[in-house]
Amino acid sequence: MLRVVLAHLAFRKGRTAALVSAVLAATLCFTLLTGSTSTSRLAVTGTVRSNYRPVYDILVRPAGQTQALERSQNLVQTGSTDSINGGITLQQWHRIEQIPDVAVAAPVAVIGYTMPTLQIPLDLSTALTSGDGSPQVLRIDQTWTGDRGLSRMTDGPIYVYATDHKLLPWSAYTGADGAGRYAPQLVGPDGRRTRICPAWQDYPRDASPFMPDNRQDLVCWSTATAKTAGSQVPSDWTSQDTYPYVSIGWPYPYLIVAVDPDQENKLVGLDRSVVSGRGLSEADKPHASTITMDQFEDVVRPGERQDDRKLSLTQLPILLADRPDNDEQLHLTVSRLPASAARQVEAGTMQDQLFDTWRATRGTVLQERDMDVADVHGKLIRQLTSGPYVDRMLSPVGTTASEAWATGPNGALAPMRQRNRDYWDSEPSGITVHGVPLLAGGDEWRALTPHDGGSLEFDDHGGLVTKAVSAQVVGEFDPSRLSVARTLAAAPMDVYAPAAATGADDASRKALGGRAMLPTGYPSGLIGRSATMITTLDALPLFHAGYSGFTPEDGKAPISAVRVRVSGQVTADPVSRERVRLVAERIRAATGLTVDITAGSSATGVRIDLPGNDHGRPALALAQPWVKKGVAVAVLAAVDRKSLLLLGLLLTVCALFVANAAGASAAARRHELGICAALGWPARHIRGLLLAETLAIGMGAGVVGTLAALPLARLLDIQLNTVDTLLALPAALAVTLVAGLPPAWRAGRADPAQSLRPAVLVRSRARSPRGVTSLAVANLFRAPGRLLLGATALAVGIASLTLLEAISGAFHGAVAGSVLGDAITVQVRGSDRLAAAATTLLGALSIADLTYVAIKERAAELSLLRASGWPEGSLIRLLVTEATGVGLLGSAVGAAAGLALTRSITGQLPAQVLAAAAATAAGGAVLAALAATASAQALRRLPTVQLLAGE
Known part of the structure; x- marks a missing residue:
């Protein structure tokens, strides 16, 4: 054998x-x-x-904090730390600390926002002409931009009247409307005095603080007395300024959170991220200081007796972020108005009339300047660290609520607008018109609640500062140095980084310039802010007891979240997963709080359709990184x-x-x-x-x-x-x-x-073919076994390709949609392509082999056709047509079988699998034709004479 x-x-x-x-x-x-x-x-x-x-394995939140979307899609919303205003008691936190296998239980308590307005002096020395003594009026136009330059709003202009005549300090008088006013007096060449530049009154309560017309101002300057007068000057009206300037008010929100320093150092290495000063410690607590009024305002009046009134001020230990977390710019344009504008001021024209006239007056542009929020942040750090106590006041404080969502027809989230006029207009907020961030108007998505605090109250004997809180900056920290896992694993409630959103479609990505959308300079925007001021848990009673707007429950349960790290090594193995699950179960049983396991999580983009605003930003499709568990x-x-x-x-x-x-x-x-x-x-x-x-x-x-x-x-x-x-x-x-x-x-x-x-089917009545195509069809049915064999071979290849696409699609669908899953799909894409290439190769070889066998079996027949005058090209076309027919049959059967197998394995027929089946079936016929063309070249080697002689 x-x-x-x-x-x-x-x-x-x-x-x-x-x-x-x-x-x-x-x-x-x-x-x-x-x-x-x-x-x-x-x-x-x-x-x-x-x-x-x-960075942590378990997130503990107050009961009832999860949203419907989180529950339905196994998600946890990120970027909402600033909207969880308590709900966990100190006793519950300590109970979590005592649970076995809990290595770190780091609480974070959101106190709220403080929004100081930094006054940035704009030097106008080079803009004013000198020599002829003519009075002048300059206009400073302000344009705010945010959202990567998409939102743009022109603020109310600031006007500067400059003269060489003497300008007396502000004095009180009664205006025509009977209201008390303050204004400096201009002394003309004839000695006549004219009140100009009155202190700008509060805007009407029925008017919007976001209207540029309500935000205009007029400042007066005299070279004779080196005096700037107007509504933006400091409270020291008698001080002398040596150069002409205006103060540009830039409101800047800081999110204050309280942490336990020891637990925070263990969790994220907060102490190791300090770049200036020192970190927080357990010994840092709020403390009262007794200071004088001069120390409070840092004012020295030459020739005057110092104000020795004693004030009691609570100082709050603060660790300050060394960089901003938002995106905002300001463009300033300085121009000179015609000489008639100065004459209108000297005539004592009412301020409202001046603004109405100057609004349409074109000036000569003298200079332009761009400022970024990073510049402002640096100035604010210096103000909070080295400025007088009055500049370090942490007032006002407000808290935000979570966004309200609606679900659009495409399944995307649509935020619902909020109206926070009650916050910006309220007396407790203490925010003046120039402290209202202009870009917030019409673009607020979080509800704001004001908290009354930080006001100065004196008794008849010099008084006490009863509710004033001042920042005692102990150091600055760099958020990028924190030991927060900057890997494919993501933890929700990232206290130190805003949940920046990226474009979800090509148009939105192009509009954003390929960059992420960051928070803008107000606390009620779509993107939640990170913590830029860190203090200790000992500060909580100070705010809850001294500020109105907080409920008794806020004082009882001040903690917003607890981040838990399980002891030992935690990996993806079943033992580690079970250990983390048991700890989570014990926390839930001991506290009754909402507990989420974050180990094994990754960020996933949740589609948000953000409507356009009145500031020029178009509607955007955003992908905000939530965390998928x-x-x-x-x-x-x-x-x-x-x-x-x-x-x-x-x-x-x-x-x-x-x-x-x-x-x-x-x-x-x-x-x-x-x-x-x-x-x-x-x-x-x-x-x-x-x-x-x-x-x-x-x-x-x-x-x-x-x-x-x-x-x-x-x-x-x-x-x-x-x-x-x-x-x-x-x-x-x-x-x-x-x-x-x-x-x-x-x-x-x-x-x-x-x-x-012969291996052919005997037909009862033969028909004479009329061409190559009809002969090819007839030949297909002469040998049904060969037809079935070839069609089956190709059908297997087509079914395999379809099933391969279904397997890959099901895998990608199971893991895609998260940062980790997207990275995994890239890693496995090579093996998927290799499998597809191998399956295609086997299918091509099957067709080529089938055509070769057909040539060998029908050698005598093909030689006879050649001898009777058929050209070589017609014979090749005959074989290719036959193979194409086999390919069409096999492709159709294979595609149908592949879809049936896909349905039986995955339980569904995704659109991409249907498309793949159609494309594979069409490609199968083409592949059959190409493979047959290659094998048909064997016709040229057929020994025609010997074959015919044998017959």
């Missing part, structure tokens, strides 16, 4: 080579794809492990399912491909095996002969394929492990054995007389 097998293999070198090529290709594909899948899985597992643990576990489970499905699919494709080659080999030897049966060979000998040949080919091709896979793996950067390499040879033998059984069984059962007849 062995000699017969070897003789058959040597005699039929072409058919042997074809079968060897099939097994070799299958072995290579199996080895490389198994290695690629294993490499991909190891990479995914490594990525998950290195990004499994965020359990991403890491879902990724590991999905990659295991994907690896298993890919391996099963690969084995199936390889087996059917080799079966096609083995079947074609048996069909090519149909007459030979019939003769053997006619000579008396028993069926078992014929079957044994075919199986022995197939196994011999499988053994040889398996060895060669395994050896050839080693250099190819290095070339493709695939790491083959020992198990994958050793499995290749037995897999090749198993595949060839399974593939060779059906044709061997059929050959053993075949009737010798039937085997000697």
Whole structure:
């Protein structure tokens, strides 16, 4: 038997080579794809492990804080730290600390916003002309921008009247409306005095603080007395200024939060992020100081007696962020108005009339200047650290509520506008018109609640400052130096970074310039702010007892969230996950609070459709990073399912491909095996002969394929492990054995007389074809076995490609949508593409092999057509048309089978799988035509004369 097998293999070198090529290709594909899948899985597992643990493992929030979207999609909203205003008691926090396996329990209590207005002096020395003594009026136009330059609003202008005449200090008088006013007096050349530049009164309560007309101002300057007078000058009206300037008011919100210094240092290394001064400690507590009025205002009046009244002031220890967390700019334009404007001032024209006249007056531009919030932040740090006590006042304080959401028709969140006029207009807020951030008008998405505090109250004997809180800056910290996990793992409630949103579509990304959208200079915007002022928990009673607007419950439960880190190493293994789950269960049972496991989480973009505003910003589609829980576990489970499905699919494709080659080999030897049966060979000998040949080919091709896979793996950067390499040879033998059984069984059962007849279907009535296409169609049905074999081979390839797309799509759908998941899909994309390329290669080889076998079986027929005058091109076109027909049939059947398998495995038919099935089916017919074209070149080597002589 062995000699017969070897003789058959040597005699039929072409058919042997074809079968060897099939097994070799299958072995290579199996080895490389198994290695690629294993490499991909190891990479995914490594990525998950290195990004499994965020800065804390468990987040504890007040009961009832979760939103409907969080519950339905397993999310936790980020960027809402400033909107959780208490709800956890100190006793509950201490109870969490005492739970076994809790290494760190770091509380954070949101106190609220303080919004100082920094006065930035704008030097006008170079803008004023000198020498002729003519009075002048300058106009300073202010344009605020935010939202990456998309929001733009022109503020009310500031006017400066400058003269060489004497200007007396402000004095009180009664205006025409009976109201008390203050104004300086201009002394003319004739000695006549005229009141000019009256102190600007509060805007009417029925008018909007966001209207530029309500924010205009007039400042007067005299070179004779070096005096700036107007509503923006300091309370020291008698001080002398040596240069002309105006004060540009820039309101700047600071979010104050209280932490436990020891726990915060353990959790994020707050002490290690200090860049100036020192960090907070447990010894830092608010304390009262007794100071004089002169110390409070830092005012020295030459020639005057010092104010020695004693004041009591509470100083609050503060650790200050060294950089801003928002995006805001100011553009200033200084221009000179015509000389008539100065004459109108000197005539004592009412201020309202001056503004109405000057609004439409064109001036000559003298200079322009741009300022960024980073410049302001640096000045504010210097004011809070080295300025007088009055500049370090932390007043007013307000708190925000969470955004109110509506769900749009596309499933995106749509924020609902809030009206905070009660906050900006309220007396407790203490904010003047120039302290109202202009860009907030019409673009507020969080409700604001004012808290009355920080006012100065004196008794008849010099009084006490009863509610004044002053910042005692102990140091500055750099948020980027904190030990917050800046990896693919994300923790919600990031206290130290705003939840910046990016564009969710091309138009929005282009509008934002490819940058993230940051908070703007007001606390009620869409993007929540980070903590820029850190104090200790000992400060909480000071605010809750001394400020109105806080409820008794706020004082009882002042903590907003507790971030818990479990002791020991926490990884993605089941033991660690169970340990974290048990700690979370114990916290929930002990406190009754909302508990979320954040280990294994990752950021995911939640679509938010932000409407346009009145400041020029268009409607934007934003992706705000919320945190999706359990991403890491879902990724590991999905990659295991994907690896298993890919391996099963690969084995199936390889087996059917080799079966096609083995079947074609048996069909090519149909007459030979019939003769053997006619000579008396028993069926078992014929079957044994075919199986022995197939196994011999499988053994040889398996060895060669395994050896050839080693250099190819290095070339493709695939790491083959020992198990994958050793499995290749037995897999090749198993595949060839399974593939060779059906044709061997059929050959053993075949009737010798039937085997000697032509392999065509006998038709009752023949029709004469009229062209190449009709002849090709007729030929398809002459040999139904060959048609079924070819269509089945291609159908398997098409079904495999469709199923492969479904497997990859299901995997990507299971893990995509988060930062970690998106990174994983990039890592596994290489193995997916390799699997698709291998499946396509096997399908192409099947079609090529089928066409080659057809040429061999019909050699005499094709030679007769050539001898009767058919050109070579027509014969090739005939074979290609036949193959295309087989391709169309196989593609249709394969696409339908792939969709059915997809539905049975995944339970659904995603749109991308339907599209892939259609594209694969169309490509199958094209692939069949191309493969047939390549194999049809064997026609040129047919010995026509010998074949016709044999016939």
